[in-house]
Amino acid sequence: MKKALITGANKSIGFEAARQLLQQGYYVYLGSRSLANGQEAVEKLKAEGLHEVEAIQIDVSDPESVKAARAAVGEKTEVLDVLINNAGINGGRPQNALTASLEQFKAVYDTNVFGVVLVTQAFIDLLQKSPEPRIVNVTSGMGSLTLHNDPTWKYYHNKGAVYHSSKAALNMYTVVLAYELRDTAFKVNMVDPGFTATDFNQHRGTGTVEEAGKRVVKYAVLDANGPTGKFVSEENNPETGEIPW
Known part of the structure; x- marks a missing residue:
């Protein structure tokens, strides 16, 4: 049975990705900053008949928490097949270039960037033991410099x-x-899951968590012929999925 770790998986897109991987026969380590919230999420999945799942406490912005999570998972398995770096924060509004505080930048980067680095480096040894290791970093079309410089893009004014x-x-x-x-x-x-209706955006998103989860999981279960090093946003490019940097 293949095994996956998903950070920030106690709710929203991470939770849905866990559900879909479980439905495909994976064992899921459901990462959650709060162990209680993670265990509650696990119970919801088990109530749906999805039992190959357990909660792992992991705060990706805390090096000691990541280290402890690696030790915990390492006691349970010698191999990890999938890592989905899903945990993220938006930092609140406004985020103007001239007025955003360094504290805002540091808090968001601690989770969205440095957290991914910490987790990836911590679990790379387990992933290297898999015959088909997959890493999915959950990103956003908002990270495209090219699209942000295109006045015809539908999100051009969302800076x-x-x-x-x-x-x-x-x-x-x-x-x-x-x-x-x-x-x-x-x-x-x-993988950009798209503008999804979740707590992350006060449910202003237009997409569903089911579709977002499907987009993420698609790249977690790639076969040997699948792509690598791609920036994918099916919302912005329904045909091929790839969007410009």
Whole structure:
């Protein structure tokens, strides 16, 4: 049975991705900053008949928490097949370039960028033992520099110096990660789940968590012929999924 770790999986898109992976026969380590919230999410899944799941306490912005999570998972398995770096925060509004505080930047980058680095580096040894390791970094179309400079883009006026720049930084980290792992069995991709109605945006999104979860999981279960190092946003490009940097 293949095994997956999903950060920020106690609700919303992460929770739905866990559900869909379970439905496909994966064992899921459901990462949650609050262990109580994670256990509550696990019970919801088990009530649906999805039993191959357990909660793992992990605050991706806390190096000691990530280290403890790695130790906990390492006691349960020697191999990890999928890592979905889903945990993220938006940093609140406004996020103007001239007035956003350094505290805003640091808080968002601690989770959205440095947290991904911490978790990926902590679990890479378990992933390397998988015959088909997959890493999905959940990003946003808002991290595209090209689209943000296109006045015809539907989200052109949705600017944010903090959150959007954190996703652009995450994209660059993922490009380098995919490059370094290019001669291995790894598939490493960035997936934008789309503007999804969740707590993250006060349910202003137009997409469903089911569709968002499907977009993420699609790249977690790629076969050997699947792509790597791609920036994918099916909302912005329904035909091929790929969007410009």
